[in-house]
Amino acid sequence: MIISTIGIIGSGNLGTRIGLQAALSGYHVQVYDIQEISLKKSLSTMKKLLAKMAREELINAQTAQKAFERISFTKDLKKALTKTDLISESVTEDLTIKTEVWRKIGRLAPEHTIFTTNTSYLLPSQFSEVSGRPEKFCAFHFHDVFHSRVVDIMPHQGTSLEVVNLLEDIGRKLNQIPILVKKEHSGYIFNTLLIAWIDAAGRLLTGEIAEVEAIDKSWMINFNMPAGPFGILDNVGLDTAWHITSSRRNPSSRAFAALLKTYVDQGNLGTKSGEGFYKYPNPSYKHQDFLK
Amino acid sequence: MIISTIGIIGSGNLGTRIGLQAALSGYHVQVYDIQEISLKKSLSTMKKLLAKMAREELINAQTAQKAFERISFTKDLKKALTKTDLISESVTEDLTIKTEVWRKIGRLAPEHTIFTTNTSYLLPSQFSEVSGRPEKFCAFHFHDVFHSRVVDIMPHQGTSLEVVNLLEDIGRKLNQIPILVKKEHSGYIFNTLLIAWIDAAGRLLTGEIAEVEAIDKSWMINFNMPAGPFGILDNVGLDTAWHITSSRRNPSSRAFAALLKTYVDQGNLGTKSGEGFYKYPNPSYKHQDFLK
Structure with missing residues (x-):
């Protein structure tokens, strides 16, 4: 099966990046969003990213121009789906919204089109089933596209092997390292490891075993890493961290979620707000004498 | 209080390194072990480490010689304890053995001597109590001394604040970064984070969610690290990993412990035996194309 046109459903942060990489990889790209403003932002983000790549000499002006010409934007779902061979859905992480979107896509997309979702935690x-073609349906989950170049391929029990193999190939063409998640698992691989690690750090903190800096230092020195769990949480955003942690049921996660909530309520969301577990732009964990 | 002589009880891998660093930091060092062969090995390891540091121009020949002259070795516990101001105990990680050793030390050590244990998982x-001076007793836990230069200071409820402060100072003099663990916690900080992370990786593997290489790749790419959980386990040693994991009670840890046991039973202990999750000396995760 030849894939030449990719439909991007949802033009947020990740949808935009997936679409741009697809165009850079030679695919025709049709970007859809329900909101005009989101499409405009997507277009301007793409331009910025292309300009940055050109500055860094990763691509030349002609490549940028050609990629850009392969992309079209529309608020008309039916138009967006015409001629698509593969769909990558990155709409809001909400089961009701995603269900509704997939019901519509199932009705409107050409019969041969492969369906993929970029969901973070849903399965x-x-x-x-609502898409009407479970055998062609698979999770195809990007991390950041240009920096963490990993794409998780996570089939459900009814996904055909042919689709899994095809996505592995498309993943490589999109300049990603494909990672096969053999069975459905919320959070795929990286987030599963990350959350277990963050949970343990949260337990040490809420259990008053150690302070933020002591916990981060222990990890940074032993693994020679530029940040520990709390430095990383500040980068993720404490609102996002709270959102993820608060959905967990065990008592220690709940205690940590409650702590994160106090930060969020005070507007301390981490790096983006100027304060979280550390103060920015010069957090102590980046100081030269932090590991002394 | 002035510390000039440090007693090292147990001359294994870590005892040897702590003793050597103490001598390099200007302390007099008395190394005790119950076995003559362990003392001989300790002496030869110290010589090798000093020669390596001299080759790497970290120290000069005179410094090495002077440090070496500050160290004495003995099988006589009473002799080892004479004049010690601080004791660092690194005997076998076994509650019965440690209890017996501390009962003896308590009887033989000078009255002013500070007691520290390098235990990994005990508290x-x-x-x-058996040492007879709980207020002078504290965990002072080294990681590797020369590479991971972290020392955990973990008091129990009865440890005096004076001892905690003194150990922070001694830790720095021993060229370590002191990390305060405010309350007793098995595994301190780093091992708590590490085990949570390894446990999650084990669950992904035994739950047949993903293969060893996929799990390691996900972590390595996202965190730009030279190894993932299974590469690190091979370095730790699968026998040690099994030993730690098998003491845990939850079903997923038990499943992973059972898997580790199959490796251990076949003599596949990781890097040191030539095979573990990967094959050595050229494991696939170190190949140039692993992250492609």
């Missing part, structure tokens, strides 16, 4: 089986 | 309160 493909939760909306594969 | 200082488990043998502070």
Whole structure:
């Protein structure tokens, strides 16, 4: 099966990046969003990213121009889906919204089109049936596209092997390292490891075993890493961290979620707000004498 | 209080390194072990480490010679304890053995001597009482001394604040970064984070969610690290990993412990035996194309 046109459903942060990489990889790209403003922002983000790549000499002006010409934007879902061979959905992480979107896509997309969702924590089986073609449905989950070049391929039980193999190939063409998640698992691999690690750090803090800086130092020195769990949480955003942690049921996660909530309520969201576990732009963990 | 002589009880891998660093930091060092062969090995390891540091121009020949002259070795516990101002105990990680050793030390050591244990998973309160001076008793836990230069200071409830402050100072003099663990916690900070992370990786593997290489790749790419959980486990040693994991009670840790046991039973202990999750000396995760 030849894939030449990719439909991007939802033009947020990740949808924009997936679309741009697809165009750079030679695919025709149709970007859809329900909001005009989101499409405009997507277009301007793409331009900025292309300009940055050109400055860094990763691509030349002609490549940038050609990629850009392969992309079209529309608020008309039916138009967006015409001629698509593969769909990458990155709409809001909400089961009701995703279910509704996939019901519509299932009705409007050409019969041969492969369906993929970029969901972070939901499972493909939760909306594969409403799409009307579960065998062509698979999670195809990007991390950041240009920096963390990983794409998780996570089939549900009904996904055909042919689709899994095809996505592995497309993943490489999109300049990603494909990672096969053999069975459905919320959070895929990286987030599962990350959350277990963050949970343990949260337990040490809320259990008053150690302070933020002591916990981060222990990790940074032993693994020679530029940040520990709390430095990383500040980068993730404490609102996002709270959102993820608060959905967990065990008592220690709940205690940590409650602590994160006090930061969020005070507007301390981490790096982006200027304060979180550390103060920015010069957090102590980046000081030269932090590991002395 | 002035510390000039440090007693090292147990001359294994860590005892040897702590003793050597103490001598390099200007302390007199008395190394004790129950076995003559362990003392001989300790002496030869110290010579090798000093020669290596001299080759790497970290120290000069005179410094090495002077440090070496500050160290004495003995099988006589009473002799080892004479004049010690601080004791660092690194005997076998076994509650019965440590209890017996601390009972003896308590009887033989000078009255002013500070007692520290380098235990990995036990708690200082488990043998502070038998030592006869709980207020002078604290965990002082080294990681590797020369590479991971972290020392955990973990008091039990009865440890005096004076001792905690003194150990912070001694830790710095021993060229370590002191990390305060405010309350007793098995595994301190780093191992708590590490085990949570390894446990999550084990669950992904035994739950057949993903393969060893996929799990390691996900972590390595996202965090730009030279190894993932299974590469690190191979370095730790699968026998040690099994030993730690098998003491845990939750079902997923038990499943992973059972898997580790199959490796250990086949003599596949990781890097040191030539095979573990990867094959050595050229494991696939170190290949140039692993992250492609």
